[in-house]
Amino acid sequence: MAKMALRTISAKSAAALDQELLSSGAFSIDQLMELAGLSVSQAVFKLQPLTKGKRILVACGPGNNGGDGLVAARHLFHYGYQPTIYYPKQSKNEFYQRLRKQLEDLKVPFTEDFTGALKQTDHVVDAIFGFSFSGEVREPFPKVIEALASTSVPVLAVDAPSSWDIEDGPRDSGPGKGFMPPALISLTAPKPLIKKFTGRHFLGGRFLSPEMADKYNLDMPKYEGLDQVVEVPEAARVLGFDRLRPKPNMVPRAPSREALALLKHSIRPSVVVRSQTRCLFSSASRPTTLSHPWSKESNQTTRNTATFSHSHHAEAVSIIPTTVDTSNADFKENKRQMDEATENLVNLHTKIAQGGPQKARDKHIQRGKMLVRDRITALIDAGTPFLELSQMAGYDMYGEDDVPAGGIVTGIGTVNGVQCMVVANDATVKGGTYYPVTVKKHLRAQSIAQENKLPCIYLVDSGGANLPNQADVFPDVNHFGRIFYNQARMSSMGIPQISVVMGPCTAGGAYVPSMSDENIIVENQGHIFLAGPPLVKAATGEVVSAEDLGGGKLHSEISGVTDYLAVDDAHALVLARRSVRNLNWHRNQTVTPQPGFQEPLYDPQELSGIVGTNLRRQIAIHEVIARIVDGSSFDEFKPLYGSTLVTGFAEIYGHKVGIVANNGILFSESSLKGAHFVQLCGKRHIPLIFLQNISGFMVGQDAEKGGIAKNGAKLVTAVSCVDVPKFTVVVGSSAGAGNYGMCGRAYSPRLLFTWPNAKTSVMGAEQLSSVMEAVGKKVDPALKARIEHESEATFGSARLWDDGIIPPEHTRRVLGMGLQMARGGQNKGVDQSIKDVSGQVAKQLVAQYATIDDKGIHVLGGYPGILYPPYYWWQAGAMFGTLLDYWHYTGDDQYNEMVREGLMHQFGEHNDLMPSNQSKNEGNDDQVFWAFSMIAAAEYKLKDPPGDKPGWLAMTQSVFNQFVERYQKEVNDGNCGGGMRWQIYPWLNGWTYKNTASNGGLFHLGARLAMYTKNDTYAKWAEKTFDWLSASPLVKDDGTVYDGTSMTTNPPCKDADKTPWTYNYGIMIAGAAYMYNYTNGQEKWKTALSNFLNKSSIFFPEDKGGVMVEVCEANKVCDADQESFKAYLARWLGITMQMAPEFAPVILPRLQKSAVAAAQTCEGPSQHNGGPHQCGMKWWNTGFDGIGGVGPQMTALNVISVLNAQRVPPPYSHDNGGTSQGNPGLGTGGDSGGKSLPKFESEITTADKAGAAILTILVAVMFGGGSWWMLS
Secondary structure (H helix, E strand, O other): OOOOOOOOOHHHHHHHHHHHHOOOOOOOOOHHHHHHHHHHHHHHHOOOOOHOOEEEEEEEEOHHHHHHHHHHHHHHHHHHOOEEOOOOOOOOOOOHHHHHHHHHHHHOEEEHHHHHHOOOEEEEEOOOOHHHHHOOOOHHHHHHHHHHHHHHOOOEEOOOOOOOEEOOOOOOOOOOOOOOOOOEEOOOOOOHHHHHHOOEEEEEEEEEHHHHHOOOOOOOOOOOOOOOEEEEEEEHHOOOOEOOOOOOOOOOOOOOOOHHHHHHHHHHHHHHHHHHHHOOOOOOOOEEEEEOOOOOOHHHOOEEOOOOOOOHHHHHHHOOOEEEEEEEHHHHHHHHHHHHHHHHHHHHHHHHHHOOHHHHHHHHOOOOOOHHHHHHHHOOOOOOOOOEEEEOOOOOOOOOOOOOHEEEEEEEEEOEEEEEEEEEOOOOHHHHHOOHHHHHHHHHHHHHHHHOOEEEEEEEEEEOHHHHHHOOOOOOOOOOOHHHHHHHHHHHHOEEEEEEEEEEHHHHHHHHHHHHEEEEEOOOOEEOOOOHHHHHHHHHHOOHHHHHOOOOOHHHHHHHOOOOEEOHHHHHHHHHHHHHHHHOOOOOOOOOOOOOOOOOOOOHHHHHHHHHHOOOOOHHHHHHHHHOOOHHHEEEEEEOOOOEEEEEEEOOOOEEEEEEEOOOOOOHHHHHHHHHHHHHHHHHHEEEEEEEEEOOOOOOOHHHHHHHHHHHHHHHHHHHHHHOOEEEEEEEEEEEOHHHHHOOOOOOEEEEEEEOOOOOEEOOHHHHHHHHHHHOOOOOOHHHHHHHHEHHHHHHHHHHOOOOEOHHHHHHHHHHHHHHHHHHOOOOOHHHHHHHHHHHHHHHHOOOOOOOOOOOEEOOOOOOOOOOOOOOOHHHHHHHHHHHHHHHHHHHOOHHHHHHHHHOOOOOOOOOOOEEEOOOEEEHHHHHHHHHHHHHHHHHOOOOOOOOOOOHHHHHHHHHHHHHHHHHHHHOOOOOOOOOHHHOOOOOOOOEEEEHHHHHHHHHHHHHHHHHOOOHHHHHHHHHHHHHHHHHEEEOOOEOOOOEEEEOOOOOOOOOOOOOOHHHHHHHHHHHHHHHHOOOOOHHHHHHHHHHHHHHHHHHHHHOOOOOOOHOOOOOOOOOOOHHHHHHHHHHHHHHHHHHHHHHHHHHHHHHHHHHHHHHOEEEEOOOOEEEOOOOOOOOOOOOOOOOOOOHHHHHHHHHHHHHHHOOOOOOOOOOOOOOOOOOOOOOOOOOOOOOOOOOOOOOOOOHHHHHHHHHHHHHHOOOOOOOOOOO
């Protein structure tokens, strides 16, 4: 672009060009304006993103530029902007009148007060005169131009600022003297005036034939899309401009008939509505060659036509436009009603949050105890929210017995970065005893925790069951005993249970701490016993104090019931936080968004004015959705069918969701549409959000003839059976069977919340009256009043029909927390399905290495760890890594002994992973893949080798030490500033090549060793290697990863082999993920990981269905090595979901699509009696493609089994149960002249010891010192 020679076109030439287009039949005037207006709207999008302000004032003149402005306004409306049009001299041309009618139908406002509108806009489009300006400027435009010249609001001029001369630029006198707008878009081609223009300059165009472009000397930058604008760089403007006349004797050629047909289809003005505007050009069924006036090469480019060829347009068409007017009387009245209801609710919540009566609270504090909500505040991470559940529980249920919040506080909070379920008794409410609603609330909290795999923290301070209510508390299936049943079940599922005993735990309540995985008790305050002192005295005559019977010291020192003794509440909560820190649980922050998410474009505070409390009025559900989802962007599904149910895809804090929202009563069509959409989300593993405002299904003879019972049942069935997280928000009514079809409480949403205006009932009080009158019964006013009362939100919330009442503006935040919470959950049956399919694929993979029978393992390649040709040694090591992953993700350990034997056979004479049969022909990347399997064996706790052999950790350290020595030798020799060579020995091909696999391997190993040993020395080497890679041609700042660089260039390592391979990206992604976790989310590693993941999207192209591909697949030339590369990207994307779970929303959809596609290729014939599940190479093909073998089998196994990554614990390390033996000095003599190895240490117990040993050995043996290496 900097070398581009811009050629301008005079006003006369531009007019001639337009005339040729019209006279030749290429385009009509309205088609030209459509294209011009589209370009103008794109320029606005580039200058004024929606996040910078969406109010756009479009000033239109009476000529063609005014038409351009009108078209631009229509497009801007559909992008999500709020255009206002100033059009004082309206053309009577039929096309202009149609444009105005379209805009009026869209409720785009026209204004006659330009000055007033200018004060209330974020951006102005000056489409008044352009280059058609000549003669006297007539009213009202002089004042308009003066206002434009003096405003501080950004202005985009179309073709020319309205006060300028098209040839000579700004005028010396008259209206707008000296006017210099910030931006200008030139249509067709730049005019000579741009010599004087100093702002941002955009080019936007129309379609011409190549000959016509050549005739008018339009040698301009190449355009990549049909409707694109480009910005001219400042450097291009200093090269001068040519004012050229048309060349003679050129016969213009019109664009192709296909292009013309597309254009004509796109602008049927009488029928343009939102959906058609979004689908401009979409009716094309085949590729069409279109010529762009600024690209002589464009006639050679064939592509599928689409209006929105740029990514920002694909996003823009999904933005929900808003028609909300906050100054409207209805809006204000709605807001007043809702604010009043919300204020009443806030006052009620404030009172409930106080807990028991003042006397009870004072007594509680005098005993040295913290109030229950103060305990929770001290427990959760500072500055993070606590989502309290069912705060209204028990409200107005027990007459004079006031039971605020049901006497127990439950909710979701973040403790040491881990989302946990907190269940805390409030001893100020009836001594913390359990009423029926208390039990129900406790069980609901456990149900949420179990379904979403949330660790549970119980803050116990309870007198047990409330005896007067014992019949409704004690014996039934969902009574008190179920609490302990749930604890046992969750603990067996690996969901941590932690108790903090801060008061009495009597009788059955004693089982809460006793059945926990860990428990803490407060000295002289917490007590655990099956029978308290009075009952003991009555039963046995023994007189004993509560502390001596079941106090903290007794249970911590003698009985062993409790694990930790705290001196007070605050100390106990610190110990509880420490217990969570040691869980080795996923660090799920409260709302972890996908990188780059957008807040809604519209203010969520407007929801109260949109909805109100009068449920007789229809809720504008699109306006509600627009204030909940990211960027107000919603991809609506079947928008023209069954419109009383709105369905579509969106994101909330970066989490992909499907939305099902009522827009009226449910008919057969809307029921079928809903069932279809729910099933789609189930297949795609997309969580569902239900926005309920439903009075029921349609009734009547016509409805019954149309099958409403059957079709409604299909929706209910789909909602019942879909196996994804579901969330429900009642934004209005929830009546009758509509409650069922829209995922009411009985349909197990993960969370269900209501708004203050919500009503839930079989039918409304008025409908009940009508039914009673229809059957001839007198309406009982008391019954009507009771039904009305029982439908209120507070009545249902008190009985836990929901999980709480929330203000409308909190909906997005609450759903974000819920979606984050659900990421820990497990869809019943999915993990087993993954295990089953993986098992079949693994069997075929193993069959290509060995047969296993009663007599042992028979390796087909002759020696353990050797594959038969054409597979090299490194690939066997990679295969063992795949089988270790398979064991980790499925629990199937049947191949572990075979893997263990194969790994140990490679140790070599010097325990350096250089066995005699490979030692003279292996490369660094060969060696590192075996090291990857060694560290995986340590991380997954594969049984260590016998005591006379090094452990898996020690063998990994051996390779790391060798790599450091080789790296440092390159530094000392002045070879490219560091970095390892591809090969270890000079006689091997590739000795003068430094590749990413080897150096990325050092970075990757260092990160994993740091994570396993918690020794910062390894992390420093990982960072040092990463920095070298980033400074070399191999890794770019934007996350691009290349294959290698030659040392034979001048200067050495100048350029890179830019072939993108999946395995190189996988190595770098995993290394960055381990460093991100090890450094607790350091920004450097977050950025690196995000960039690598973004760039790795090239391996999941949309034209292949988003399925993973390797670069060599297109040409069908993948060799045996390359056929396995996808396995390693899949493997390390899986581990990244464990190390950096907030990136899982980016990774998991890619893996899911690829896994499904890979499984569908596993139809090849059996090899070596492995079963008929040989997998193919090209997953984007249907069925087995004939390319089988070890590589494709590994890739399929990795990408399928890794789907369970979020369902299994992350890798072990020394501080959470890892047991592999290390030797930090191993490997320092392997290829360094036969130096004797350091004395083998049988056990490394601390990171300090490991660090000291490495420091001593590396400094002494490798490079003789260097203070930068010192451990901090």
